[in-house]
Amino acid sequence: MSGPSENLLDVRNITKAFGSLVAVSNVSMSVPAGELHAVIGPNGAGKTTFFNLISGLFSPDVGEIVFAGTNVTQLPAYCRVQSGMVRTFQITEIFPEISVRENVRIAAEVAAGYRLRPWISGAETTAIDKHIDEVLALTGLSGNQDRLVSELAHGDQRATEIATALALKPRLLLLDEPTAGMGDQETYEITGLIRRLHRNSGYTIVLIEHDMRVVFHLADRMTVLDQGRVLAQGSPQEIAANEAVQVAYLGKAT
Amino acid sequence: MMTDTAQRKLVLLAAIWVILLTVPYWLPFTGGYMALGTRVLVLGLAAMSLNFLLGFTGVLSFGHAAYFGLGAYGTGLALKFATNSTPLALFLGTLLGGVVAALLGALIVRRRGVYFAMVTIAFGQVFYFIAFRWHSLTGGDDGLSGFKRQPLNFGVWTANILDNAVLFYFFVLAVFAIATAIMGFLLRTPFGHTLLAIRENERRARFLGIPVEQHIWLSFTISGFFVSLAGGLNALLNNFADPTMLNYNQSGEIVIMVVLGGMRSFWGPLVGAAVFVVLQDYLSSMTTNWMSFLGAIFVLVVLFFPRGVLGMRFGNLLNIAGSWLKLRRATS
Numbered sequence: 001m002s003g004p005s006e007n008l009l010d011v012r013n014i015t016k017a018f019g020s021l022v023a024v025s026n027v028s029m030s031v032p033a034g035e036l037h038a039v040i041g042p043n044g045a046g047k048t049t050f051f052n053l054i055s056g057l058f059s060p061d062v063g064e065i066v067f068a069g070t071n072v073t074q075l076p077a078y079c080r081v082q083s084g085m086v087r088t089f090q091i092t093e094i095f096p097e098i099s100v101r102e103n104v105r106i107a108a109e110v111a112a113g114y115r116l117r118p119w120i121s122g123a124e125t126t127a128i129d130k131h132i133d134e135v136l137a138l139t140g141l142s143g144n145q146d147r148l149v150s151e152l153a154h155g156d157q158r159a160t161e162i163a164t165a166l167a168l169k170p171r172l173l174l175l176d177e178p179t180a181g182m183g184d185q186e187t188y189e190i191t192g193l194i195r196r197l198h199r200n201s202g203y204t205i206v207l208i209e210h211d212m213r214v215v216f217h218l219a220d221r222m223t224v225l226d227q228g229r230v231l232a233q234g235s236p237q238e239i240a241a242n243e244a245v246q247v248a249y250l251g252k253a254t
Numbered sequence: 255m256m257t258d259t260a261q262r263k264l265v266l267l268a269a270i271w272v273i274l275l276t277v278p279y280w281l282p283f284t285g286g287y288m289a290l291g292t293r294v295l296v297l298g299l300a301a302m303s304l305n306f307l308l309g310f311t312g313v314l315s316f317g318h319a320a321y322f323g324l325g326a327y328g329t330g331l332a333l334k335f336a337t338n339s340t341p342l343a344l345f346l347g348t349l350l351g352g353v354v355a356a357l358l359g360a361l362i363v364r365r366r367g368v369y370f371a372m373v374t375i376a377f378g379q380v381f382y383f384i385a386f387r388w389h390s391l392t393g394g395d396d397g398l399s400g401f402k403r404q405p406l407n408f409g410v411w412t413a414n415i416l417d418n419a420v421l422f423y424f425f426v427l428a429v430f431a432i433a434t435a436i437m438g439f440l441l442r443t444p445f446g447h448t449l450l451a452i453r454e455n456e457r458r459a460r461f462l463g464i465p466v467e468q469h470i471w472l473s474f475t476i477s478g479f480f481v482s483l484a485g486g487l488n489a490l491l492n493n494f495a496d497p498t499m500l501n502y503n504q505s506g507e508i509v510i511m512v513v514l515g516g517m518r519s520f521w522g523p524l525v526g527a528a529v530f531v532v533l534q535d536y537l538s539s540m541t542t543n544w545m546s547f548l549g550a551i552f553v554l555v556v557l558f559f560p561r562g563v564l565g566m567r568f569g570n571l572l573n574i575a576g577s578w579l580k581l582r583r584a585t586s
Contacts, residue, residue: 055461081463093461095454106447110463114444116472168463 006069008033008172008204009054009085014063016053023049024060025228031172036198036205038215041225042248047208048090050225051176054206055087056080068171084171088161090180090208096150100141100160103149104132107167131167138201139163139193155186159193166197173197175207179214187214194218216240224248270521274427278420288419289491290535294528295426296487299433301511301523303480306437308509309517310446311473312453316371316505317378320358321478323500324351324381325485327392330495333401340404340415340490344429347486348479354381355478356471363471375502382500397496398489426487433480438520440476449473481508514555516562525563 009031016024024046031037041047053060056077064073072080095103108131114120120128136142139159144152149160158178165173178194179187191214197203198218209215215222216236224231224245232242239245277291304318329347337343362373385392392398406413406425415422440446448469451459460466489495498504507530515526533551537544555563 076465077460078463078465081461087461089458089461093455093458095451095458097454098450102447106451107462109444109447112444115448115464115469117444118440120444164462 006033007031007066008068009206010066011054012064012066014050014053014060014065016049016058016060022228024053026063027223027225027228027230028063029223029230029233031204031206033171033204034202035220036194036207036218038219038222039206039208039225040210040212040215040222041231043210044227045225046228047225048176049228051087051174051208055085055174081168084169085174086165086168086170086172087174088158088165088176088178090176092154092157092161094149094157094160094164097148099146099148100152100156100163101132101136101145103160104135104145104163104167107164108132108135111168135163135166138166138197140189153186155182155189158182158186158190162190162193162197171204173203173205175205177208177210179209179211187211191218266521270524274430278423286532288423290531292419292423292426292491293488294524294531295423295430296484296491297508297511297531298524298527299430299487300481300484300508301515301527302434302437302520303477303484304508305512305517305520305523306441306480307473307477308512309519309522310441310453311449311470312456313470313473314367314371314509315374315474315477316502316509317374317376318478318481318508319500319502319504320374320378320381321351321355321482322485322488322504322508323385323495323497324354325482326489326495326499327385327398328482329486329489330398330401331391333404334398338404340406340425344483344486344490347489348483351482351485352475352479355482356475359471359474359478363467363474375505378500378502378505382497382502385497385500392495392497395497397494399494401489402493403490422491426491429483429487433483437476437480441520445469445472510552512562514552514562516559516564518561519564522562522564529563 007030009029011027011029013026013028014024015022015026027046027050029037029039039047039050052058054065056072056075056079059074064071066072067080067083067085070083072083072085075083095106105128108128109115109120112124112128112131114124133142136145139162141156141159141163144156149157152160162175162178175194179190182190194205194207195218198205207218219236221233221235222239223233224239224242226248231248232239232245234242274295278288281288281291300318300322304315307313307315325347327347328350329343332343332346333340336346358377362370362377365373386394388394403416403422405416413421413425415425441449448459448464451462451464452466452469456466485499488499511526511530512523513526514529515524516522530548533548534544537547541547
């Protein structure tokens with residue numbers, strides 16, 4: 001098991017090219033258990049590709065990814081999920097034609113190891129329902145649980161996506177632009193949710209964000225990407241003081 | 255406490271079973287004959303089996319006739335050469351089609367969409383040509399005959415399903431009940447929920463930790479087994495099997511039944527099969543061009559009831575009435 005000094009996630013020198021375009025170039029990142037780590041960068045910096053490599057949508061050309069002490073570089077995505085690495089998507093990817101609760105149920109049943117089970121006992125169903133109730137309460141969705149996801153406001157759809165991820169009992173939560181396309185109020189609510197998950201529930205989180213205001217008040221540490229390379233890594237204060245970052249990113253933001 | 259939807263489903267379920275159980279008592283008054291009712295059940299089972307894969311896993315197979323036909327030939331050959339027991343022959347036939355579905359399924363689950371459908375057609379046609387050419391075993395173009403379903407022996411009582419069409423209907427209904435109960439039950443389990451997840455969003459399902467290929471393969475195999483069972487029943491119904499049962503036309507007809515009835519509904523394909531079989535019987539007695547009429551009806555259903563006959567909503571009917579009035583006004 002990982003001790004306090006050991007990292008939950010270690011990304012070591014990964015590179016991924018699509019044809020002649022090098023989307024991610026020699027990027028390393030370490031995330032100790034309990035940390036909230038933000039990955040930022042301008043559009044096209046390779047943030048999403050970087051996430052796809054960590055979560056197993058593709059394999060890197062070079063480098064390795066170690067999760068909880070195991071090399072997962074060549075492991076298919078669903079195996080990484082089963083070992084506790086769970087991601088959300090930038091474009092909301094939930095099951096639109098079934099209810100919020102049933103969305104979460106599918107994840108809860110998979111997390112309980114029942115995915116191939118052609119039966120389920122009453123006691124097991126009760127335990128699953130309890131787990132679903134907890135996740136819904138944590139994400140503030142209890143009141144909407146019986147509605148179809150397609151009927152929900154955008155912010156609640158994002159919350160459902162996070163609830164589904166939480167139902168999988170993650171050890172590491174990868175959030176891809178959780179506030180994308182949101183208004184100020186919704187952004188505020190989702191940010192509050194992420195803060196609670198981190199501070200109160202102790203989740204280890206890596207999130208991609210382009211909204212600087214969100215990140216500076218949330219993250220313990222940050223990685224800044226630019227054109228597929230690491231521009232800087234450190235605490236929000238260090239990043240804010242970093243000249244290269246100011247030129248490449250913050251300068252453009254104002 | 256019961257929600258409206260749950261109540262509606264229960265009423266539908268009760269209605270379907272009352273109708274199915276009383277078919278032999280009212281069918282003669284409508285001018286139908288017993289074998290027609292049995293044929294609806296057999297093709298209804300085939301369509302519901304295909305829908306397990308199409309409607310509840312989101313994967314389209316255009317080659318399910320291969321397993322339907324293999325079930326038919328397997329059952330017929332078993333009765334002809336191996337056993338006098340109808341249930342055993344049916345079991346062996348089902349096993350043949352099911353096992354072939356499992357083997358071929360393993361080869362094609364990595365394909366998606368159109369490619370998946372094309373590969374299923376290709377594999378289906380292989381068995382069609384085997385049955386067509388292997389004259390000494392299958393009777394080739396003439397079909398496989400020389401076997402008859404055998405009476406069921408229950409010790410104290412023998413059910414003569416060979417000569418008594420009503421008894422045979424109830425035998426088929428019993429098999430149908432078991433098969434649909436298993437499929438319906440499976441869809442309510444965690445495994446069934448993973449299939450829905452795959453149908454709704456395959457990539458997301460993968461990131462829920464579901465090995466999508468493995469689950470599609472299982473769904474394909476289950477679907478193949480039950481469609482093969484339906485094929486076996488079809489051979490028993492006709493005491494005959496012929497290569498057209500394996501042909502892609504047959505696959506297409508099963509797909510049409512599913513779409514006619516509604517592929518988001520568990521019972522829809524049974525209704526689709528009933529509409530298809532009855533119309534086919536009725537139209538083909540009047541015209542040799544019955545396929546054109548059936549095709550026109552199919553197009554109308556797809557245009558106006560994209561969720562099929564069982565997915566019809568009152569709103570749909572209003573919309574159609576509205577368009578009809580507009581059309582009248584425009585043309586008058």
